[in-house]
Amino acid sequence: MGAKHDTIDTVVFDLGGVLIDWNPRYLYRRLFDDEAAMERFLAEVCTSAWNEQQDAGRPWREAVDSLSAQFPGHAGLIAAYRDGWREMLGGVIQGSVDLLAELKQRGVRLYALTNWSHETFPLAKEIERFGFLHWFEGIVVSGEERLIKPDPRIYQRLFERYAIEPGRAVYIDDARRNVDAAEALGMRAWWFRGPDGLRQWLASHGLVTA
Template sequence: MRAPRAVLWDVGNVIVDWSPRRLFTKIFQEPAACDRFLSSVCTMDWHAETDRGVSPEENTVRLAAQHPEFEAEIRAWWDRWDEMFDGAIPETEAVMEALAERGVPQFALTNMSHRAWPGVRAMSPVFRHLRDSIVSAEEGLIKPDPAIYEVVLRRAGLESQDFLFIDDSAPNIEAARAMGFHVHRFEEPARLWPALTAFGLLAA
């Protein structure tokens, strides 16, 4: 397997810091109430429907009809979406700038609503280095479905082994590995530069 020559980035919690809990700890005074809400009402499975292309409005209305007692809190998910973010991750920004200086092609593959993507992209100047961005809601596909990785390869005109794929999700990483991508699971920002050095994409 040859060394990678391009980088495929996940976005949430790899390039930008995103956590629904950041918003809902402001709304729920008791941590246990916040936990229950995020585990049984505004769940990640529910949110994934907007990643698949369902509009935020439609997804919100559906859930509010099931949990009318939480309608205001459910609506806050999109009404106060920006409060879930804490900007870009500095270590990732530094790596993306260094890769750009070396001429390494960079792409993004994100599970995200098409509504959210423009605002996220505006959070950091490093997004200008992306040659292409595959957004799940625009494709009607989400990771870890192998079909969305095929979209990446087709649009980039590269083979899977040409890419180092960086994501914080284990299922997404394993799906890419099974398709022949080089992979790095993003867990500690400080480990990112050494990882890319080990793959020969950056200097130590």
């Protein structure tokens, strides 16, 4: 579905991989002596698809119990995914946070659309170094909506809840499929691979300085 593009007044950010450096390896490198064994565990046991189900609203206790029953020899490591989730948060992507601050100073409407568990996201908002999460006028969290990107319904929920016109908004995400979904709904969108490229793109639309 296309949309007429007007003056941009809204920027929507993904969080993990764009503003927040999230990676389960930050935790599991402490728990594994063997890098290859760690990668097998993340590819075969605590997979991205398994984690996405928590992003879609599945309770963590149910997720850990069911996977532990399937892989009883890994029960402790599976439980660590939930219990040690703070260690997966490596810090902020400073260049992106600087851009967010510049957009805020310029009076641009700022929102976030994130695939994140409804159980852990409120705790992330309490972490001091992530204080910029309070700069957004609104955040749509997949776990709360029981919908995950790139499902177009979660983007529509963002538009409707905050009266966002897709043609007046840009979207930033490090997952190409989510960028493609935003573009299909009429937004201009950027596949994030680093703050420098993002700055150039935002500057090309007159939103920040080059």
